[in-house]
Amino acid sequence: MTVLDAFDCSVLDDAEYERAEARTTIERLTPILDPRARDVLRMRFQHDLRQWEIAAAIGCSQMQVSRIIRTSLERLSAHASMACGGWSMSDATEGTTP
Numbered sequence: 001m002t003v004l005d006a007f008d009c010s011v012l013d014d015a016e017y018e019r020a021e022a023r024t025t026i027e028r029l030t031p032i033l034d035p036r037a038r039d040v041l042r043m044r045f046q047h048d049l050r051q052w053e054i055a056a057a058i059g060c061s062q063m064q065v066s067r068i069i070r071t072s073l074e075r076l077s078a079h080a081s082m083a084c085g086g087w088s089m090s091d092a093t094e095g096t097t098p
Helices: 003-032 035-046 051-058 062-083 089-093
Strands: none
Touching (some): 003 035, 003 062, 035 051, 035 062, 051 062
16 A cells, blocks of 8 residues: 555545534434424435436425525525524624734
8 A cells, every 4th residue: 555545545534424424413403393394494405416317206396405505505504604603604704904
């Protein structure tokens, strides 16, 4: 095994770790959503389906799927922000110049 091979393996391990951590975080947060919203997010982000494919699967329009995704992500973000003491990305960028 070369140094490059070892580096590639460690990068893959880090990426897999981050994906596993993201899945765990999402699993902890999604119970605040209704089952339909959870299913839509699962189809979109775990199964990588497009909005029109999700719409066909659940029997609604692509626009409705778009709204479900947007509102679900907003709810998850707000809930996560509250769980972290109200911290948000805007807090991290406050006082910086673009």
